[in-house]
Amino acid sequence: MILVWILVLPAAGGLAAYFAAGSNWRVARAILAASMAAPLLLLVWLWGRHSGFSDASRGTEWIGQFTIAWIPQRGIQFALAMDGLALLLSLLTCLVGLVVALSLNGSHKLPGAYALLLALLTTAMLGVFLASDLFLFFVSYEVMLLPAYALLIGWGHGDTRRAATRFFLFTQAGGLLMLVAILGLHVAHYQATGVQTFLYRELSNTPLSPQVSLLFLTGFILAFAVKLPLVPFHTWQPDTYASASAETTILFSAVMAKTAGYGLLRFAVPMFPGAAETAAPGVMALGVLTILYASWLAYGQTDLKRIVAYSSAGHLGYIVLGAFAMNDIGTRGAIVQMVCHGLSVTGLFIAVDVIERRTGTRDIEQLGGLWKISPRFGSLALILALATLGLPGLGNFVGEFLILTGTYQHHPLGAAIAAFGAVLAAAYSLRIVQKVFFGPPKEVTETSDSAAFPMTICAVLIAALVWIGFFPQPLLDAARTVRADRNEALVASAGEQQ
Amino acid sequence: MAVIPVEHGLMLATVLFSIGLLGLLVRRNILYMLMSVEIMLNAAGLAFIVAGARWSQPDGQIMFMIILTMAAAEVAVALALVLRFYRQFQTLDTDAANTMRG
């Protein structure tokens, strides 16, 4: 039941904020923030209460489950379940939701509706992370689109229509293919066992021919490749991020993109282990291509948001590697990477927003010398840039390193090429630092060192990243999927047979 | 009375049907098109009678009568529309009736 509360609270808070916003904006924001903080605390409590993480002998288990019938005729259930992976990503969602809620200042048009949509998006994303019924998962995954689209259209700037429509289309195209795969799996399971169900634990035991299995896997992968995004399905992303409002961009990049990584780790790879092994070289090649190509594109941009957008794509390319590394190290590395990227990209977009608000531009060619004006802000942004380029001591390194380690086991060449992404990431990260913060100060509209609140948030995020960088073990212990162990066992036995 | 083989009857019906269809495709005058449709319908009716004869059932002939009735109803509506069409378009050429397209 507690999972239902976690799922529903943000939406309920959003609704309350919508009605409160008419009379008093501050109250509305407080409600919204509370509705994000409450599930956050619940999750932390769950984490703390669950002792199974640090005890390796106990294996992995569900922290919580909730099931009621939804559409019994097809065995569809409103089934929620949480393991370490879901816990961490839910935690990230609520945290980012809280950050977003706190950073609202009521200056947007229709602030109530804005808050409501942000909350609905949060709830939909939580639905994705908590669903253990594939139908429910898909519904959440697709329903995410609606508030996301509305946020883009209603509160974006620039050519929102084009960007939003592209975003919608790409995601729909992938989503529908995944729908076909999910339903196909459902039917195949029914035909094999006579049981109608969408519970993925059941479905993952469906006997499938290799071809069909590969076909279904392709459906899943395409959906996630769009959302993540992987090259060449990435073209929607920079435009979308660039035209979205700051809060929307944060939710998109920090959490929504993770739904794809989550899907890969939770569904795609564990449900079709054999096919995943077949597909791994191709998918990983795309992952590597994404890492390199997106980083290269990031280097050529002048809009800060687009740089961060491409950088985000580049870093999420690692997640594909981790997921398809088919070993525990890679999987857990991918989870850590998702969490850390979520934190660092949140910070980066906050920083970009601060820069834009204070100088009126995001064009790095017009910026310069911000360090002089605000050394504190410069330091924070610098650390975030360092996190992006994967400096040891910050959480992102732990994730990327583990992913590369995991990948190396079966795909040494892929890991080696992907590792050079670190050089390219350094190239664009340092370019930002150099162009924006170094150099002689240029004219800016406002020069006071006053962005205290966003800077505090950044500082907290950085503290978390540093903590993870040096003491990642609690996170690593929690970063396990119930499936991951089984998967490793499978791969191991496959290896023995050869 | 020599029995007409079913195949022959059906063949004739098919030929008639094709003639009707061809008329529909090549004629532009709405009246001729209506006539072509009638030929097609009657070809179907003929086929029914032949089929009924094969099985020595009255069903084929009943179908023919139903067809006749419905065709009459159809033609009644169609002719009314033809009249209105002529009033509004000043022609019976169906190719003129292409104000809606795309």
Place this chain on the structure above:
Amino acid sequence: MNSAQFTALAPLMVLTVAPIVVMLLIAVRRRHRVCLWATLGLLALTLALIVRGSGKAPVAITGLLLIDNFALFYMALTVSITIGVVLLGLRYMAHEESQPEEYYILLLIAAGGACAMAASSHFASFYLGLEILSVAQYTLVSYVRRDRRGTEAGLKYVILAAASAAFLLFGMALVYAELGTMQFDALAHAPAEQLQNKVVLLGAAMMFAAIGFKLSIVPFHLWTADVYQGAPTPVTAFIATAAKAGVFAVLVRYFAVENSYVAHSLHLFVAITAAASMLAGNALALVQQNVKRLLAYSSIAHMGYLSVAFLAGGQMANDAVAVYLAAYAAATLGAFGVIIAVAPHIHGGEGMERIEDYRGFFWAQPFLGTIFIISLLSLMGIPLTAGFLGKVYVVIAGAKDAHWIVLGILALSSVMGVVYYLRLILLVVSRPAVERPSLVPINPPLGAKSVLFLASVVTLLLGVYPAPLLAITRAINPF
């Protein structure tokens, strides 16, 4: 005729008498309101009798009609849609035509035809139902006398429909010539050895072509847009929904039989036309600027999706078609209902036909705008709307026999669909640049409002909690 048969047949009988009643009422005194209420009352009575009749089903009435829960479901669907169309269109028809009363007669006749078709088990009853429906439709399409486009549409429709009827009849004759019976059952279960000389298959193919015409499946679809555009909008709504339901009832019952050799032979044809419909329908809608034509093309695509369901056969086809049709009907009624509602008030009655007219619609008409958006989302197939459920069922049906290519086309063509629905939604919610005629506040009559509201509620309910409807689809399974 025993009492069970009577109870089962009662709805059809009421529906048959209804046009005569209304005709007589008009003869007594030409009053729009009286006709309206009489029509509604009779339709409501029919609906009640359908519900009552479900207790007695299944009942076969001679060899011609089989009234079972399956037939009753499609009859109920048709009658409900007709009620909706009546309520939505009353102001429109009164505005368009000085003598709108006969419109109700024709609607009742058409509904009766569709219902008869749904219950038919014999070629004759099917043909009769189809023709009754069609003849009423020709007239309905060109009901507005001064409208040139109505005439043009009606004329095209009459010629093409008659020609397609000829195809149907000829096909039936061939089947009859070979099988010696005109029961659909015999065709559906014809054993393979009876099909050696292929005449039955030839007949079945011709019948299917004619049915394809009715359903506007590619390449028999060309009339659709012209008729949708030319007809009075309430009639368009009727043609788009109720007229399809009866045809689908027969299709599902007799052509979606599992292990049927005839159905099996049709599969490739169905698959190809389905794929063509999905692709062409969506592509055509993509570049369309007229709302009615756009919805016409989108309906072609939807019929393509439905044909996929059909490929599965058996219970899956039954479930999928029932769910999809219900969802599609609710959404289509909602969308057309909005177009109907604004028509009498805009552009001196011409209505808003260009999609550009809908810019900022939501902000001027929040109620209608919301309905419109919900309907479009459902047509798009977004989760938590009925359209999504329909799509899920269709895909499940398609997956049953592993029609992956068709399903792939379905998924990708749906994306094309998203483009134009989304474009329309975007226009609806965007802020208008200048004052426009569409921005005058419109207050549709209560009846229309409640129909629209109901359509949206059904759309959302089916999306969120469809279990009750699904229980019904299980109950009506004819197999």
Place this chain on the structure above:
Amino acid sequence: MNFVNSLLWTIPALPLAGFITLALFGDRIARRSVSRIAVGTVSLSALLALVFAFRFVTAPPEGQAFQQALWSWIHVGSFSVDAALRLDSLSMVMVLVVTVIGALIHLYSTEYMADDESYTRFFAYLNLFVAAMLTLVLADNLLFLFLGWEGVGLCSFLLIGFWYEDPKNGRAAAKAFLVTRIGDVFMLIGMLLLFWHFGTLHIQTLLGAVNTEGHSWHLTLAALLLLGGAIGKSGQVPLQVWLPDAMAGPTPVSALIHAATMVTAGVYLIARMNPIFIHAPGIQHLVAVIGAVTLLIAGLCALAQRDIKRVLAYSTVSQIGYMFLALGAGAWSAAMFHFFTHAIFKALLFMAAGAIIVALHHEQDMFKMGGLRRRMPLVFWTYLIGSLSLAALPLVTAGFYSKDKILFEVFTSEHGKLLWAVGVAGAFITALYTFRMNFLVFFGTQKSEIHKGTGLAMALPLMLLAAGATVVGFFELPAVFGHFTLFSSFIEHTLPGTHGDHASHSLELMLMAVSTAAVFAGIAVAYFIWGSAAKKSSDVTKRPLSRLLASGMGFDWLYERAIVSPYSAGARANAADAVNALYTALVSGIEAIAFSLARTQSGRLRWYMAAIAFGAVVGILLVVYA
């Protein structure tokens, strides 16, 4: 006693604490306290290091190493890495150099940077650097080492770009970071390889496994990859290009990071992982060749520089080349000894140069200096001592003993003759550019005004290091001079011994004579060219060869053309992303199809009928014949 051992963690933690304090509360602390915190923490570390060194000698720890596990870092399945420290004799040398020279440079900086507005920031970075460097040398596993490795890279970046308002500095900083990062990636891949092959990243376990396994292609590859990391960090050919540009940072930084400590991390890495290289003889030989090539190229480049710091930078590259040469020849302790002496005299040279630069108001062009011998006697003498040590003047300088040890052991190693010849040529060039620099700066006529004298905080380190540059040479005397091996016997607790010990004394003397001759020849030639006042002003940079040398042998030019320009120009040209074209084409294709389909909706009845007939025919064919 165990209590002292358990204080090992404070050696890196103290400077780190200093960094954290300065970073978080820097703007609320007075300047005096800033320098106290910064200098104090590093000095304390140095003190502790000395205590440990003392204990190392008097009460050698078990296994010849102090160990301390700090916390469990990353444990995932079979992958397991802890944050743990290990102090053996090799680390000890490094720690001493880092902390002691670090402390001196901190002290020096309090005066050098006194007028800078970002005083606090400077010391924060400097403290962070010391902490990271200590982590690097103390880490007991490769990943923890890598943390320090990247940490020092970061500090190097921050300090090179310290005066960020000049975009040139920022570019130099980024260049340094990126070029070294290329090496780092190789090292990272090497770590992955080692982990999957040996199942651990713990250095001692790993090296034990290496020795058991012996020769294999895995090891060869691993050695190559680690070498990649080392040449990046240590500025060896072909990744040497960043180091001369790194002189954009403040001079104390050049002294500490880009001369004494960080750049020798590559040497440390190779020495630390020596069994891998020993079992990969081909790669070890490659190390020697790279060292030889580097020392020659960098020495030549140093000849043509005008900027005093760039001369010293090239000289650093060249001297590290000697260390690589030694490593490659298996002269492990010689390499470390040269590192040791080089750290001292190069830090001295840089700091003395810094004193000149400050005095001349940030003038770095040697051709605008001159005659400073009289005006700045202290600087002159200390600089001269450093220069002599660099040029390896026999008997009295530390540089002589270390360089001579390298040359001797290279000569006696396998295939060492040619490498030795290169080394001797390098010695000649070293003497040449060193005295070119001396003559230009200190002799001749004075060309610039002196703005500021040298204070105590700067003078004290100079004097201490000058003393060191002479004395430390006696820690290790060659066999002919009494065979005193304090340094090598200390370091050989960790590193393998040398092979040249049993060579004949006459050979040793002869070799020494040859290199001595080279040094004197170099000094003499320098005097003839730049010693006389008349020729001093002649600018040689106009000649093509000089231009080539001045530009660093065209490496920058090549990389710019071959890599940097294509990459960045390509990125700019592709800013709109070519993949978009794919989708644009798709969309226009679909639209074209849609429009042609729309044309079929001609509105003509006959055409519609034809379509139906066509459909029916196709349908019939499909159903009946398919």
